[in-house]
Amino acid sequence: MIDPIxxxxxxxxxxxxxxxxxxxxxxxxxxxxxSTGNTPGADPYMRKxxxxxxxxxxAMGAKLVKIDRVDVDRKPFRVEYDPGHPAADVNGNVKLPxxxxxxxxxxxxxxxxxxEANLQVVKQARSMMSMTxxxxxxx
Amino acid sequence: MDVTNFFSIASQQNRWLSVRQSVIAQxxxxxxxPGYKALDVEPFEAVLTATGLKMQKTQANHLSPVxxxxxxxxTQEEAEWAVLHSGNSVSLEEQLxxxxxxxxxxxxxxxxxxVFHRMLLASTKG
Numbered sequence: 384m385i386d387p388i389x390x391x392x393x394x395x396x397x398x399x400x401x402x403x404x405x406x407x408x409x410x411x412x413x414x415x416x417x418s419t420g421n422t423p424g425a426d427p428y429m430r431k432x433x434x435x436x437x438x439x440x441x442a443m444g445a446k447l448v449k450i451d452r453v454d455v456d457r458k459p460f461r462v463e464y465d466p467g468h469p470a471a472d473v474n475g476n477v478k479l480p481x482x483x484x485x486x487x488x489x490x491x492x493x494x495x496x497x498x499e500a501n502l503q504v505v506k507q508a509r510s511m512m513s514m515t516x517x518x519x520x521x522x
Numbered sequence: 523m524d525v526t527n528f529f530s531i532a533s534q535q536n537r538w539l540s541v542r543q544s545v546i547a548q549x550x551x552x553x554x555x556p557g558y559k560a561l562d563v564e565p566f567e568a569v570l571t572a573t574g575l576k577m578q579k580t581q582a583n584h585l586s587p588v589x590x591x592x593x594x595x596x597t598q599e600e601a602e603w604a605v606l607h608s609g610n611s612v613s614l615e616e617q618l619x620x621x622x623x624x625x626x627x628x629x630x631x632x633x634x635x636x637v638f639h640r641m642l643l644a645s646t647k648g
Contacts, residue, residue: 386540387537387540387541387543387544388540388543388544390544390547391540391543391544391546391547391548392547394544394547394548394551395547395550395551397551398547398550398551398552398553401551401554402554405554434556435552435554435555435556436555436556437552437555437558445544445548446548446552447551448551448552448555493554496614497550497553497554497614500550500553500614500617500618501550501551503550503618503621504543504546504547504550504551504621507543507621507622507624507625508543508547510625510629511539511540511543511624511625511628514628514629514632515536515632517632517636518632518635518636518639
């Protein structure tokens with residue numbers, strides 16, 4: 384059987400990885416907040432969403448965090464009147480991405496908080512390990 | 523109480539604490555997983571009194587052992603602080619509080635073990 388403290392570190396590490404993948408998706412959304420298509424009437428960038436799932440690891444007997452799937456948001460695009468734009472359709476309307484800055488920033492905050500919590504777990508598991516090793520130290 | 527008995531209890535509790543820490547780590551890692559239910563291990567007292575192997579009842583028509591019914595699974599769903607719309611019942615504050623509690627108890631245990639060890643050494647060295 385694997386040492387439970389090491390399992391704790393591994394599970395926290397899987398959480399860290401999942402959260403950083405989420406951060407990547409959010410930054411992609413933010414960076415493309417105004418990426419339009421380049422032919423008349425073309426669809427712009429679609430906002431991506433990410434969801435997690437619990438995956439049982441048989442060897443460790445614990446549930447790791449895995450990225451379930453990366454989907455696109457089906458929310459309708461914002462439409463703006465700009466006849467000079469290369470992506471404007473016959474009526475002069477341009478489709479802009481369905482990215483909401485506020486939602487993305489809130490998402491970043493939540494990612495940050497979860498990442499921090501996972502780091503805290505790693506720190507505490509490490510301190511428990513070193514406490515055990517310190518028992519060997521001659522006093 | 524015998525000194526050696528103390529060592530065995532202390533190391534048993536440290537083992538229990540590290541299992542609990544790994545369950546808490548799992549809860550914290552799944553703070554954003556939809557439908558995840560927070561878990562906790564059964565109390566140390568229950569683990570300590572459960573001596574020997576117990577038969578697990580996995581189906582309703584299994585015979586129950588003579589002395590009481592079969593034991594519960596090692597981990598159980600805990601009372602929830604708040605459940606999100608996604609069905610996730612992990613509260614970060616609660617879990618971090620528990621994690622620091624576990625670390626504190628672990629540190630207390632190793633501290634007491636050190637003292638006992640020093641005592642043993644003192645009595646053997648004379």
